[in-house]
Amino acid sequence: MELTLDRLTRQFGSAIAVDRVSAAFAPGVYGLLGANGAGKTTLMRMICDVLKPTSGSVLWNGKPIEQLGADYRSLLGYLPQDFGYYPDFTALDFMRYLAALKGLDKHSARKRSTVLLDMVGLADVSKQKIKTFSGGMKQRLGIAQAVINDPKILVLDEPTAGLDPKERVRFRNLISSLAQDKIVVLSTHIVSDVKYIADEILMMRAGSLVMTGTVEQIAAGIRGCVWEYRVTPQEADAMAARMNVGSLHYDRSGMAVVRLVSEARPHAQAHSVEPTLEDVYLHLFNEQSGDAAEEKEAYHG
Ligand SMILES: Nc1ncnc2c1ncn2[C@@H]1O[C@H](COP(=O)(O)OP(=O)(O)OP(=O)(O)O)[C@@H](O)[C@H]1O
Ligand SMILES: [Mg+2]
Structure with missing residues (x-):
């Protein structure tokens, strides 16, 4: 078949x-x-x-x-x-x-x-x-x-x-x-x-x-290009306007945790994280997929 x-x-x-x-x-x-x-x-x-x-x-x-x-x-x-x-x-x-x-x-x-x-x-x-x-x-x-x-x-x-x-x-x-x-x-x-x-x-x-x-092969394609780091909410707002910020959530202290796809390290404090299919989607289509919020929850437990 x-x-x-x-x-x-x-x-x-x-x-x-x-x-x-x-x-x-x-x-x-x-x-x-x-x-x-x-x-x-x-x-x-x-x-x-x-x-x-x-x-x-x-x-x-x-x-x-x-x-x-x-x-x-x-x-x-x-x-x-x-x-x-x-x-x-x-x-x-x-x-x-x-x-x-x-x-x-x-x-x-x-x-x-x-x-x-x-x-x-x-x-x-x-x-x-x-x-x-x-x-x-x-x-x-x-x-x-x-x-x-x-x-x-x-x-x-x-x-x-x-x-x-x-x-x-x-x-x-x-x-x-x-x-x-x-x-x-x-x-x-x-x-x-x-x-x-x-x-x-x-x-x-x-x-x-x-x-x-x-899913694994596709996610692996952007390994080394997915980053997370903390910024102030004001910095996060400013960034969202000029970069493709994949997701954003706030930690307990009120700092913004930014996740994005970028070939170069986007910030001195950014650390590389394991890519997901969602990251690839955001990267390719430059937009939030319908379940971004749900994915974020799953990711951060
Ligand atoms: N019968 C048609 N006549 C003219 N253009 C069409 C026709 N069907 C589709 N298109 C065009 O072809 C392109 C692809 O459309 P298609 O419906 O295949 O996309 P899609 O991925 O299914 O989108 P969606 O997620 O919105 O369903 C679009 O630019 C659309 O305008
Ligand atoms: Mg369709």
């Missing part, structure tokens, strides 16, 4: 959304990390054969997917970023309906719908209309529908959008349990969504993969 991207490219007019992306996926969990507009959705839509590349190709076991057509699509499970629900359907009816569309017979459709709703924690509300669901409940339903045909390739576009921290932990466990013998590709801009469960991270920026590897 191998999914290969070979110089996959997509332009919209003169703008290049995905630029010669090459990658290989064996069974496992892949975290596609990137800021808004990086090209994650465009890449995933090409993997799912809903958008044609301008050039390059997607290969399944060495064969271009346009040659495989429906045979390839039957191996796919996809949660689009803008997934449309049917508000007046109950969760169970929705699942059975999609099961029928995917060609499951009535009996298997019923059985599988019930099993999956139970797995995503929606068994109790399976007979409620989807319009009564919270954002997190809808996302879980979205994940359940994506695996209804027991796909070999599962593509989830920002599956944790709108989930609260507790739901995100639950989601991570769900993905880990689903991932056996599948290729799971999920996009996010929340580092902690993929930090613990992804076998490999793909960092995407402006249409290109700028770094790929395990």
Whole structure:
């Protein structure tokens, strides 16, 4: 089982959304990390054969997917970023309906719908209309529908959008349990969504993969360039305005503890610290990822 991207490219007019992306996926969990507009959705839509590349190709076991057509699509499970629900359907009816569309017979459709709703924690509300669901409940339903045909390739576009921290932990466990013998590709801009469960991270920026590897490999890439030091709150404010301060918190004495990525020692008192995936993200995208606060807490206990 191998999914290969070979110089996959997509332009919209003169703008290049995905630029010669090459990658290989064996069974496992892949975290596609990137800021808004990086090209994650465009890449995933090409993997799912809903958008044609301008050039390059997607290969399944060495064969271009346009040659495989429906045979390839039957191996796919996809949660689009803008997934449309049917508000007046109950969760169970929705699942059975999609099961029928995917060609499951009535009996298997019923059985599988019930099993999956139970797995995503929606068994109790399976007979409620989807319009009564919270954002997190809808996302879980979205994940359940994506695996209804027991796909070999599962593509989830920002599956944790709108989930609260507790739901995100639950989601991570769900993905880990689903991932056996599948290729799971999920996009996010929340580092902690993929930090613990992804076998490999793909960092995407402006249409290109700028770094790929395990969490450890990617973090190691900036070893020696992550620094922490204490300054007064006034100094910290002044610095934040002119440097890419990754994180800032205050210790008991009211001093600011600054953490940043820099090739040169940024301050005489700065000491080098072990890099995390979060540091790399900040460094590459020059912005706070959604869970910076959470990460800081975890880091400083
Ligand atoms: N159908 C389209 N027509 C024109 N431009 C598009 C289209 N789809 C995407 N783009 C452009 O391609 C680039 C990549 O968009 P894409 O949606 O793939 O990014 P993304 O990484 O998924 O972003 P986000 O995190 O916001 O979901 C953006 O500049 C976007 O404006
Ligand atoms: Mg997107």
